[in-house]
Amino acid sequence: MSEPTPQGPAPAPAALVLVADDEPNILISLEYLMKREGHRVLLARTGTEALDTIRRERPDLVLLDVMMPGLSGFEVCQQVRADESLAGVKILMLTAKGRDTDVAQGLGVGADGYLTKPFSTRELADRVRGMLAG
Amino acid sequence: MPGPGIDKREWAAALAPALAIAVLAGLLAAVLAGTLDAAERATLWALIEPRLALVVMVLAVAAAVLGTLTRRAWLQHGAAPGRLAEQVRILVGQADGGLRLPEDAASAGSLSLARAVNGLLADRAALHAEIDQRIAQGSRAVADERNRLAALMAELTQSVVVCNLEGRVLLFNARARLQFRALAGAAIGGAEAIGLGRSIYALLDRRLVAHALEAVQQRLARGVAHASSQFVTGTPGGQLLRVQLTPVRATEGTGDGTGDGASDGTGDGARAGATSGFVLMLENITRDLAEDQERDRLLHLLTEGSRGALGTVQMAVELLDDPGLDEPTRARFFGVVRDEIAGMSRRLNDAATQGQKALATRWPLEDMLGADFVAAAARRIEALRAGVTVLAHETDGGLWLRVDSYSLIQALAHLADRLVDEYGISRLQLRLAAAEPAPGAGAARARLDLVWAVQALSTELVTAWETEPLKAGAEASPLTVRDVLARHGGTLWFERDRPRGEAMFRLLLPLAAANAPLQAEVRAQAGSRPEFYDFDLFAARGLPAVADTPLAELSFTVFDTETTGLSPSEGDEIIQIGATRIVAAKLRRDECFEQLVDPQRPLPEAGIAIHGITEEMLRGQPDIVAVLPAFHAFAADSVLVAHNAAFDMRFLQLLEGRTGLRFEQPVLDTLLLSAVLHPQQDSHRLEAIAERLGVTVLGRHTALGDAIVTAEVFARMLPLLRAQGIVTLGQALEASKATWLARVSY
Numbered sequence: 001m002s003e004p005t006p007q008g009p010a011p012a013p014a015a016l017v018l019v020a021d022d023e024p025n026i027l028i029s030l031e032y033l034m035k036r037e038g039h040r041v042l043l044a045r046t047g048t049e050a051l052d053t054i055r056r057e058r059p060d061l062v063l064l065d066v067m068m069p070g071l072s073g074f075e076v077c078q079q080v081r082a083d084e085s086l087a088g089v090k091i092l093m094l095t096a097k098g099r100d101t102d103v104a105q106g107l108g109v110g111a112d113g114y115l116t117k118p119f120s121t122r123e124l125a126d127r128v129r130g131m132l133a134g
Numbered sequence: 135m136p137g138p139g140i141d142k143r144e145w146a147a148a149l150a151p152a153l154a155i156a157v158l159a160g161l162l163a164a165v166l167a168g169t170l171d172a173a174e175r176a177t178l179w180a181l182i183e184p185r186l187a188l189v190v191m192v193l194a195v196a197a198a199v200l201g202t203l204t205r206r207a208w209l210q211h212g213a214a215p216g217r218l219a220e221q222v223r224i225l226v227g228q229a230d231g232g233l234r235l236p237e238d239a240a241s242a243g244s245l246s247l248a249r250a251v252n253g254l255l256a257d258r259a260a261l262h263a264e265i266d267q268r269i270a271q272g273s274r275a276v277a278d279e280r281n282r283l284a285a286l287m288a289e290l291t292q293s294v295v296v297c298n299l300e301g302r303v304l305l306f307n308a309r310a311r312l313q314f315r316a317l318a319g320a321a322i323g324g325a326e327a328i329g330l331g332r333s334i335y336a337l338l339d340r341r342l343v344a345h346a347l348e349a350v351q352q353r354l355a356r357g358v359a360h361a362s363s364q365f366v367t368g369t370p371g372g373q374l375l376r377v378q379l380t381p382v383r384a385t386e387g388t389g390d391g392t393g394d395g396a397s398d399g400t401g402d403g404a405r406a407g408a409t410s411g412f413v414l415m416l417e418n419i420t421r422d423l424a425e426d427q428e429r430d431r432l433l434h435l436l437t438e439g440s441r442g443a444l445g446t447v448q449m450a451v452e453l454l455d456d457p458g459l460d461e462p463t464r465a466r467f468f469g470v471v472r473d474e475i476a477g478m479s480r481r482l483n484d485a486a487t488q489g490q491k492a493l494a495t496r497w498p499l500e501d502m503l504g505a506d507f508v509a510a511a512a513r514r515i516e517a518l519r520a521g522v523t524v525l526a527h528e529t530d531g532g533l534w535l536r537v538d539s540y541s542l543i544q545a546l547a548h549l550a551d552r553l554v555d556e557y558g559i560s561r562l563q564l565r566l567a568a569a570e571p572a573p574g575a576g577a578a579r580a581r582l583d584l585v586w587a588v589q590a591l592s593t594e595l596v597t598a599w600e601t602e603p604l605k606a607g608a609e610a611s612p613l614t615v616r617d618v619l620a621r622h623g624g625t626l627w628f629e630r631d632r633p634r635g636e637a638m639f640r641l642l643l644p645l646a647a648a649n650a651p652l653q654a655e656v657r658a659q660a661g662s663r664p665e666f667y668d669f670d671l672f673a674a675r676g677l678p679a680v681a682d683t684p685l686a687e688l689s690f691t692v693f694d695t696e697t698t699g700l701s702p703s704e705g706d707e708i709i710q711i712g713a714t715r716i717v718a719a720k721l722r723r724d725e726c727f728e729q730l731v732d733p734q735r736p737l738p739e740a741g742i743a744i745h746g747i748t749e750e751m752l753r754g755q756p757d758i759v760a761v762l763p764a765f766h767a768f769a770a771d772s773v774l775v776a777h778n779a780a781f782d783m784r785f786l787q788l789l790e791g792r793t794g795l796r797f798e799q800p801v802l803d804t805l806l807l808s809a810v811l812h813p814q815q816d817s818h819r820l821e822a823i824a825e826r827l828g829v830t831v832l833g834r835h836t837a838l839g840d841a842i843v844t845a846e847v848f849a850r851m852l853p854l855l856r857a858q859g860i861v862t863l864g865q866a867l868e869a870s871k872a873t874w875l876a877r878v879s880y
Contacts (some may be wrong), residue, residue, distance in 0.1 A: 023442060025470040029449035032463065036456065067438070075593045096441035101625040101642045103577070104149070104491065104569065108627050108640060117445030121452040 004091060015132050016057060018042040019092070020050035020076070021065035030063060033121055037128065040111070047071025054080055061132060064111070066095035074109050081110035090131050094119075147208030151200030155193050214244050222251050227409035232666065266649045293416040296382070299409065301334045301343065314414060329725045331689040331717035333771050334414070336702050338377065341609070342367050345540050346379040347412060352506055354381065354409070363498050365540050366419065376419045384409040432485050437480050450474075499622065501646040504533035504580060512564055513542045515550045518607035522554055525563040533566060533580050534646035537622060542643075546617040549584055549605035549639055552599045559586045570640055578645045579624075587639040596628045680773065680800060681864035685852055688863060690716040690802070691769040694837045695782050696745040698733050702785045702821045707733035708758055709747055712837030714845050715772065719852055721845050727768045728838040730755040745835050762786075762793045773863060777820045777844045779803035800863060804848050806870035811854050813873070823847050 015037045019030045021026075027043060034041045042057060045129035047070045054062060054076075066073035073093055080086050092113040093106045106114045113127055183191065218235070225233050235248040282801075287294055293310035297303055306328055314327040314337060327337060334343070346363040353361035362380040369565060437796065450467040453459065459467075471803060512524035553559045569581040604611040604618075619626050624643045631638070680688065694712035699706035713727040730747065732755045742748060776782045779801050786797050808818040812826065824831050824843055827850040831843055860866050 025474060026442070026446040026449065028466055029446065029453055032453055032456075033449065036458065056281060067442075071593075075597065076591050078628070082593075094445075096445065099625070104642060105625050105627050108629050117441045118448045119445060121449055123575040124449075130562060 007089050009037070015039045015060040016042065018044060018050065018053055018057070018059040018062045020044040020047070020048065020053075020062060020068065020073070022068045023065070026065075029121075032062075033125065034128070037125055047073065047076045047100045051076050051079060053085075054086065058086065059089060061092065061128065063090055063128075066093060066097050066106070074105060076105070077111050078109045092127060092131060142210065144205060144208060146321070147212065148201045148205035150204055152194075152197035155197045155200075159193060175750060180508075187865075195639075211243075215247075216751065218244065218251075219875045225255055264639075265294060295328065295334060295416065296411065297334050297414065301340070303328060303330055303332050303334055304411065309862045310416065313418065326721055327800045328490060329715065330722060331715070331772075336767065336770060338414075339367055342377075342540060343379065343412075343414075343688040345543075346377070347381070347409075347505075348510070349502070349539065350379060350381050350412075351409065354383075355402045366538065374419050376417045376880050378415040380413045380415070381409040382413060384408050384410040403596060430837065433480055436485050438477060443478045443481075447471050447474045471782060474726075494651050499536045499538055499644070502535050502537055502539050505529055507535055507537065507539055507542075508564045508566050508582075510539065511546050514543050515547050515562065515606075518547055519551065519554050520607070521560055522550070523561050524550070525561070529686075530568060530580075533568060535580055536644045536646040538618075539614060541611070542619045542622065544606065544609065544611055544613070545615045547609070548604040548615060549599060551606040553586060553589075556595070557589045559589065562586050568645070580645050582643055583638045584638050584641070584643040585797070588635050588637060590630055590637055591628050593628075681729050681867075682862050684861050685855065685863055685866060686719045689718075689772040690775045690845075690848070691772040692716060692775040692848060693727070693769070693782065694776060694840035694844060695783060696747060696835070696837050697740075698735065698737055698741060700781075702781075702788050705735065706785075707731075708785050708789075709733050709737070709752060710745070710837040712839070713759065713765065713768060714776075714838070714841050714843040716849060719849065721842075721849050723842070726838060727765060728836075729761050731761050731762070732757050758789060759793055762789060762795055766795045766797065769799070774799055774801045775804065775844065775848050776801070777804045777840070777847075779805075800867060802848070802863075802866055803870060804844055804851065806873050807848070807851050807855065809860070809864065810860070811874040820844065820847070827851070 018035045019027060019034060019041060020043075021027050021030065022045055024045075027045075031041050031043060039061075042053055042059060043069075044053050049070075050062070050064065050068070051071060052057070060128050064073045064076060068076075071079075073095065077091050077093065080089055080091065090113075091111045092115060093111045093115060094115050095102060095106070096117045101111045103116070112131060115124060115127060146551070166178065167175065200628075221235055225235065227569075233603050234252045237248050237252065287305070287307040290309060291305060293313045294305075294307045295310050296305040297305055312329055328334075342365050346365050349363045350361045353363075360380075362378055364376060364378050366376050367375055447470075449471045454464060454467050494518060508526045508529045512526045515524045516522055552563055553562070563586070565581075565583040565585060567581050569579040600615045602614060604613055604615065615626065619641065621645055624641055626639055626641045629638055629640050691713050692715070693711065695708045695712075696710040697706050697708055708731050710730050711727065712729075715722045715725045730752055730753050734757055737747070737749050737752065774783075774797060780803065784799055785798070790796055804820070804823065805818050808815070808823045815822070815826070817823075820840065820843060821831060824847055827847055829843060829846045829850065855861075855869075856868060857867075
């Protein structure tokens with residue numbers, strides 16, 4: 001697939017982003033959006049697949065869905081944080097679980113950010129840029 | 135002493151003048167003899183001698199007259215008080231108080247004494263009459279009160295059970311009987327699950343009740359006037375009961391007027407306001423809970439399901455505007471949108487149809503002071519694992535949690551237990567604080583941390599601990615940590631605090647609405663006393679320390695068996711068990727056990743004429759292995775009574791191997807007791823004893839018929855035993871042992 005030309009006013013430096021979600025429909029949009037932001041994109045459909053990819057590829061950022069078959073997003077996040085060598089991997093949790101306890105749990109297990117579905121593409125793009133810059 | 139005493143003194147009174155005259159005459163003679171010389175004596179003697187007979191006669195007459203007079207005076211003034219005292223004793227002892235002293239006494243003193251005594255007797259009779267009347271009034275008032283209470287309880291749509299502190303049932307309403315009958319399912323022997331004097335712990339988990347009681351006591355100790363506690367428990371049949379426990383508190387000293395008689399029975403020297411029992415109100419919430427879960431599922435479907443779909447649609451729609459979009463990708467985004475919208479419509483329709491069925495009921499969570507909860511949890515964990523210390527400082531004592539404390543403490547104990555098992559951790563800490571509001575706000579929550587040093591946990595292990603059935607020490611529950619947290623709308627995760635060298639389970643728990651507990655529970659006003667009804671049975675006791683317990687306070691299971699023959703050790707089997715109960719010296723005909731048993735062997739013809747049970751009747755009946763547990767439960771916590779008990783007990787003993795059931799309670803035998811009471815009688819057969827004691831025999835030679843006759847006989851024996859000084863169970867057992875019949879064995 002050819003890489004789309006970067007758009008928008010503030011082109012960020014290309015990063016390696018892993019998108020992990022079990023919903024193919026949202027995966028399509030997330031992949032498109034990240035590529036439009038100028039990043040290289042890896043995809044994972046399950047928690048286990050995501051964890052394997054993170055260990056192998058050491059992405060700069062993971063967009064991590066909470067509700068996935070196998071390992072949940074919380075569990076993936078915890079395992080990544082338990083591994084000192086993966087300290088550089090930033091994690092943004094995406095979830096339909098909107099309860100305040102879920103947000104607290106996400107941050108408690110070491111996620112760098114937490115976005116509750118539904119969110120706008122702009123919101124997501126801003127958060128990604130912010131996290132990659134910080 | 136009275137008879138001869140009066141006689142002797144009467145004689146003394148009569149003879150005293152004679153004696154006095156004789157002594158006087160003697161003295162006179164001695165004086166004359168001593169002062170006169172011989173010539174004068176001779177002259178005097180010559181003067182006296184011819185008239186000696188006359189002188190003696192005069193003196194004798196004088197002695198007789200004076201003796202009669204002194205005797206009469208004695209009878210009138212000396213003996214009268216003694217007679218009067220005797221008469222007064224008789225009159226004081228009389229039952230009806232109608233008799234009076236005769237007011238015809240000879241002397242004025244006796245007469246006024248008799249009048250005074252009669253006055254006193256009349257006053258006493260009047261007092262007696264008044265007291266009788268007051269007692270009658272009081273009894274009527276108590277009876278009225280009980281009837282009103284009974285009527286009230288009968289009308290309640292909730293099940294109500296009243297127990298004393300030992301958990302013995304003192305009272306229950308019809309609804310409770312139905313409820314427990316329904317929960318127990320088809321009962322063997324037709325025995326009711328609930329009965330007066332029975333232990334409620336046969337029906338409800340003792341630990342749950344103890345926990346609720348403790349929570350209530352804590353509140354009472356803080357001065358809350360109307361403390362009560364709720365818990366939910368499962369039954370063996372998989373039903374869920376919500377139980378509200380309210381303490382019954384003893385009155386301070388004697389009550390007012392009408393309550394005197396009753397409160398003496400319960401006062402028992404109890405501390406003012408001490409808890410003497412509890413009231414349980416039960417509600418079957420199985421349906422409610424199923425509906426609750428269904429509602430939660432729907433809500434989940436609508437919120438999380440829709441959020442995901444909305445997120446997907448929103449992104450796709452936004453990206454459709456993207457100028458760089460090529461046609462195939464645009465087509466894919468349209469497909470995504472159509473797909474997700476169809477999915478959302480479907481979910482919405484499902485939810486709408488199902489939602490109509492769901493009812494708005496809540497899982498019963500109770501408000502509990504955070505400090506109480508943490509202290510209770512720490513105590514629980516320490517009690518379950520010897521050698522484990524749980525610190526509970528760093529607790530925000532002012533927080534009010536809204537929790538099902540029993541299941542939540544079980545969950546914490548489970549986690550602690552796993553930590554101890556897996557890593558030998560012996561020092562734990564519980565910390566409770568308000569949680570900093572999460573991004574996106576939401577309800578206020580408390581953060582409860584179960585903290586230990588350093589040791590990290592793998593995610594797999596945490597997940598395993600969270601999802602396995604709760605187990606801590608000897609306690610187990612089918613629930614999991616996740617179930618418990620889901621019930622609280624809470625969550626849990628494992629977290630490490632590297633700088634502090636700590637690891638912890640962090641739980642987010644709901645907080646109670648501000649100040650709600652204080653508004654709901656009115657503080658006790660000084661001097662006010664909670665009102666309650668008063669039952670004699672509060673003093674009734676169960677089996678512990680039974681030997682010293684008066685027979686009148688014990689529960690008895692009176693039973694009889696019909697068997698295929700008379701030799702249990704040669705293969706004879708039980709074919710019927712019948713039993714009834716005596717509680718607090720009263721026969722409970724409504725609490726019966728009757729069950730035919732398939733002996734799984736041929737029935738000898740000889741017995742059929744006696745018990746009238748045929749092979750046909752036994753076909754399809756349960757065998758003894760199925761029946762005995764039901765009878766064992768029926769007889770739990772009571773003293774066994776049977777006529778010729780050695781025979782029945784031998785059968786039960788021989789069954790121990792097959793059923794694994796032991797009847798360890800004390801056993802009384804009406805045959806032996808009859809020998810104790812009437813050792814001179816030839817026959818101690820049940821019919822003979824029944825006739826002797828005036829018990830009408832109906833329906834003999836069915837197990838239940840015989841059991842009821844035995845029970846009636848036993849009930850009539852109780853006062854007779856008491857009259858012989860046999861009051862306690864221990865005394866009854868001793869006396870039975872001492873009779874020679876005790877040597878008969880099968």
